Amino acid sequence: MKRRSWIQASFLLCTTVLTSCSRDQGQGDEILIGEYGSLTGTTATFGISTMNGIEMALDEVNQSGGLLGKTVRVIVEDDQGRPEEAQTVVTKLITRDRVVALLGEVASSRTLAAAPVAQQMGIPMVSPSSTNPAVTEVGDFIFRVCFIDPFQGLVMAKFAAQSLQLTDVAVLRDIKNDYSVGLADVFVENFRTLGGTIVADEGYSEGDTDFSAQLTSIRARRPQAIFVPGYYTEVGLIARQAKSLGIEVPLLGGDGWDSPSLVEIGGAALEGSYFSNHYSVDDPSPAIQKFVGDYRDRYGATPDALAGLGYDAAQILFDAIRRAGSADPTAIRDALAQTKDFAGVTGVTTLDENRNAVKPAVVLQVNDGKLVYVETINP
Amino acid sequence: METFLQQLVNGISQGSAYALIALGYTMVYGVLKLINFAHSDVYMFGAFMGFYIANSSWFQATMGTSVLSGVVVLLGAMVLASMLGILIERFAYRPGRSPSPGTLAFWFGILGAGFGYLLGKTPGAVAAGVLAGIVVGVILEKWGVRPRAQSSSLKILIIAIGVSFFLENSGQQVFGADPKFFPQIIPTKVLNVAGLSLDSQKLTVLGVAIVLMVLLNVIVNYTKTGRAMRAVSFNLDAARLMGINTDRIIAFTFGLGSALAGAGGILVSLMYPKIDPLMGILPGLKAFVAAVLGGIGNITGAMFGGLIIGLAEVMAVGYGQSTYRDAIAFVILVLILLIKPTGIMGKGMVEKV
């Protein structure tokens, strides 16, 4: 897919120049939609899974005749997992490519950086999987099709306190990440309400490779589990270092763990750990099984939740365009706001008055290197 | 107490990572008075070379998880890294020192490769581009267009920064910008001693760092080449008058320093298995601070500087705020420089007479 030649190396600059020459102009028989995501960087699988899901939805809609008699085209931009880059590429998608709607991002910090641009320009944006509450508070053009962190944090707090019967839990959060900080706050609050004690609350920064100091401090407090609401790369490294410090308790986390790379990085050290997610591939419902099968045929991998949410976000957006009967951004926004009982692979989606989806969450466990369904928790 | 001792262990293993990078930094500086900014990128390069060696089908077929395979990867990466270091020296730094034929042909060749790729995107087009670039370079040199050799330390410093960016961006293109995960090529065992968890891998890293430090000290202080290196470092012209081929000694210095960077790349990746093309920047900066802290040019000082920075960082995170992790190295630097400007083990340089 991405052919890299070392030759290309010397030529970042020239490549940039060349791309900017081939200006994408939306033609009259096309509906242009912009997508931005982290196709590279420490959360690369987030962007790639989402892109795969969107691609599947796109092909399906175009094979059945497109929308409003026009072909749908999605222009994809890589933000390298950097908030400032997300803002830049979204500005470019709106002003230069003149897209009528936007899909993205996964990480809340990147969506939060880009959303004000979309809001100001009046272009509807649908985030497939940003769970931080602040995302849709940016304005009435910003939507999401996943649950939010106050719910996800509650799910894990309930799971820890009630299903696992834990009383002492430590927290290790990414202090430079909106998602991680928000989720940790909600977890701490709910776990305490449920009668538990937070024995330690430590921080790290995305990109760190050494966590032994934090883990040593945590180890001294003898927690029964460690809640790590970060992204999969750091989680994998944290799991390994915890093991090498002799910490045997399970790790708990959120949907930021969801990646095919999680187990590759963390290996055996992650065995027995739990995290909350948007759906489970083990769900027997025919819609999910069809999606999983199609995805495996096409990409040779099991779709993670982000692929499913990418697929659903695209389908919900297409549905809104169809209902709006027009490719006008404001009309699309109005139709999106009316989304009700949309049956997707990640559950039935209804957007509430705050433009958030209300959906159940599942808890998965790492078992023999695979993600195993444990339970579903409803809102 | 147990926690404190464990933090001490953590700090030493983090510190040995910085020390490994700092060794090469300080040696190259000691000989050439050049802050080799590309050093941290050679470190990155070494890690990736190790990654590719360990994932090659030949390696997978013949080696397993053993100390031997660790040695094979380590030596392989060191050799490749030193080759890169010598290449950098030959085509980027040396032209700043003396007129070096072939320099223009080299860089025009790279430029041509890029144009070839943009125009054709086939190996043939790239090869044609390289060829055209080399021809242009050779013709320009025949006309007398040569890099002007006026050695100014500012110029060389800027070249070093440029080389560093070039390697980072090339790395992103060639290796891919997303992180890769270094395979576990040496067996890991967690030893429990009196409540302390000692990771055998981290002990190995510390051990190898110490061995390399001793080896480096021996080379620099007790061999003929080392004597020549010190002569070159003190006075280039006088060294030439001794019959020393200074270009060769400088290339050797770069090769040795880069081999150390490569070794650092492998050893650090064994401890912290996430590798990406920008992985060298921050550790490189901190290793540089470690080298200055220890007294730049002083090999033993670099080792201690690295350990101090590692310990300080871990203590800052363990007993303070992880927010200050990256700042602590620089705070220490400022303090030390205020108290002892030459660094902990640095001697006031004897003025050249």
Next chain:
Amino acid sequence: MLELRDVSSGYGAIEALRGINLSVGRGEVVSLIGANGAGKSTTLRNITGLVPTTSGDVVFEGVRLNGIPTHQIVGMGISMVPEGRQIFANLSVAENLDLGAYLQKNKVENARQLELVFALFPRLEERRKQLGGTLSGGEQQMLAIGRALMARPRLLLLDEPSLGLAPILVHTILVAIDEINREGATILLVEQNANAALKHSHRGYVLETGSIVMEGPSERLAADPRVREAYLGER
């Protein structure tokens, strides 16, 4: 043995030498005298390749030296004691001397040569473990000469060996130069101290702003009124 034909040299736009001709025969001590900035040091640096010539030929034992890198020229049998001594202050006396024999692989010969140097300058043997930078000016000059001798040169170039030394030390150094010449080395001596240089050489050249203005046997030069006035401080 050494011949400079029409050699010019310069740094950028400044011309330091303007077509000088000079020759040194085997076994001779030849002195090159002149004021500060006359181009004496540049001449020596042209011979050893530290500074490139802009035109003309430098020929040593029939081989043209122009363009050959310094370290190879040293290998051909030319050693130079640079102006200001330029010993390696960060290395010990013994290491400095070892470096002098960098290209000499024969350990037995090197040991013998080291004894010769120590015989010439006993002070160096006493201080062999000391760092070069801790020596006095005279001792540093001895070290610089000893270091150059370690390469067993057939031609020794000396750049201002008496500069900044007390008269008694100047004498010691000059006597040593005579001794080195007796042992068989040919010497080209650059000096501002014309009196001393002419006393210890067979022939001499006088350099003025990049050109040779006078040449001849040392005694004749020393007797020449122009030389006496300009360089020996007599009226």
